[in-house]
Amino acid sequence: xxxxxxxxxxxxxxxxxxxxxxxxxxxxxxxxxxxxxxxxxxxxxxxxxxxxxxxxxxxxxxxxxxxxxxxxxxxxxxxxxxxxxxxxxxxxxxxxxxxxxxxxxxxxxxxxxxxxxxxxxxxxxxxxxxxxxxxxxxxxxxxxxxxxxxxxxxxxxxxxxxxxxxxxxxxxxxxxxxxxxxxxxxxxxxxxxxxxxxxxxxxxxxxxxxxxxxxxxxxxxxxxxxxxxxxxxxxxxxxxxxxxxxxxxxxxxxxxxxxxxxxxxxxxxxxxxxxxxxxxxxxxxxxxxxxxxxxxxxxxxxxxxxxxxxxx
Amino acid sequence: xxxxxxxxxxxxxxxxxxxxxxxxxxxxxxxxxxxxxxxxxxxxxxxxxxxxxxxxxxxxxxxxxxxxxxxxxxxxxxxxxxxxxxxxxxxxxxxxxxxxxxxxxxxxxxxxxxxxxx
Numbered sequence: 001x002x003x004x005x006x007x008x009x010x011x012x013x014x015x016x017x018x019x020x021x022x023x024x025x026x027x028x029x030x031x032x033x034x035x036x037x038x039x040x041x042x043x044x045x046x047x048x049x050x051x052x053x054x055x056x057x058x059x060x061x062x063x064x065x066x067x068x069x070x071x072x073x074x075x076x077x078x079x080x081x082x083x084x085x086x087x088x089x090x091x092x093x094x095x096x097x098x099x100x101x102x103x104x105x106x107x108x109x110x111x112x113x114x115x116x117x118x119x120x121x122x123x124x125x126x127x128x129x130x131x132x133x134x135x136x137x138x139x140x141x142x143x144x145x146x147x148x149x150x151x152x153x154x155x156x157x158x159x160x161x162x163x164x165x166x167x168x169x170x171x172x173x174x175x176x177x178x179x180x181x182x183x184x185x186x187x188x189x190x191x192x193x194x195x196x197x198x199x200x201x202x203x204x205x206x207x208x209x210x211x212x213x214x215x216x217x218x219x220x221x222x223x224x225x226x227x228x229x230x231x232x233x234x235x236x237x238x239x240x241x242x243x244x245x246x247x248x249x250x251x252x253x254x255x256x257x258x259x260x261x262x263x264x265x266x267x268x269x270x271x272x273x274x275x276x277x278x279x280x281x282x283x284x285x286x287x288x289x290x291x292x293x294x295x296x297x298x299x300x301x302x303x304x305x306x307x308x309x310x311x312x
Numbered sequence: 313x314x315x316x317x318x319x320x321x322x323x324x325x326x327x328x329x330x331x332x333x334x335x336x337x338x339x340x341x342x343x344x345x346x347x348x349x350x351x352x353x354x355x356x357x358x359x360x361x362x363x364x365x366x367x368x369x370x371x372x373x374x375x376x377x378x379x380x381x382x383x384x385x386x387x388x389x390x391x392x393x394x395x396x397x398x399x400x401x402x403x404x405x406x407x408x409x410x411x412x413x414x415x416x417x418x419x420x421x422x423x424x425x426x427x428x429x430x
Contacts, residue, residue, distance in 0.1 A: 025367075027388070028343060028363070028387075028388045029363070031342070031343070031344070031388070032344045032359070034385060035342075035344035035345070035385075035387075036344055036347075039348070057358070057359060057360075058359055058360045059360045063360070064360050064363075067360065067361070067363075068363075068364045068367055070368060
């Protein structure tokens, strides 16, 4: 005996139902479909055509089965969607950055060539994005199906607070004081010396650098004052902020890589006193480089975020 | 018909099928028969909506069911349970109240909202 369309349809519908429901649904569906076909045949339709029409009207058996089993036909419904989206956004802001930073640092410390460092970091970053999206979505899809209540309810206290963008008088003074301290430290290092050996001052930084560093600090101070006068972040200010950060980062990193940032005499003394090897020095330099890059990149992003907030 | 019309129309009709079933099934009926009866009385519903709905109402205790094997084709007959009758009464009251409320909207058609009814 050949299987009819109806038998195939019913088999496709009940196969995903629980064994207890299967028998019942099968018998009921058989009767309903037979009734419907008969009704059409009585009106003069051919049996095969009637069967086709009836089954077509019943639609996709998977959808029908979902109706019987009360299963959702979506991955994540309105109950969890907003929570899911917030969590994905939050994790995507944090995890890939940490992974890329971590892998880049690890590769650099292990002395990998620059191509490997970049390649490995990008690969790790991409795979972290995929992992974050996949696992978070999987958890929420399961929640949607088990119907667990997370007890998360929105209330007015969750409204985002207006975030200050740091253009007030207090911010101006604080930043100018910090810049002043930095300039003071550079000058003190140069002319008085933090390190003294045999009564002689020994600058930490390379002796010919200080005018440039003071100039950079001066530019930054000018920027802070202009920002205060303007009263709000603008695209132009964000661009200048980016330029300053890139300038600072590239100068420091270039000097660091060429070994011109620190006073060679100081490095010698430091090695002699602390007894650390070349490897440790290199590790310290890499860590310093990553810190400088991290701070600068954050400063750039921060500027654009503040511009975005003030633009509203 | 406008696409927008159809969506709103379906939304309005959705809940009425439950009420119609609960009231019709005070005398026992089976799937296809009920489908025909609903159609005849002017309720448009697809078979693939109705059949799962009957099972859901049964699971919630608003319908009871038994298999009738007297005829050549065994059929599952549904009947509204006491809880289902109470639900139907409540839904009917709601429906009438809504119907009154909507009628009051069309009866007085003021150009500006007034609070005379309060």
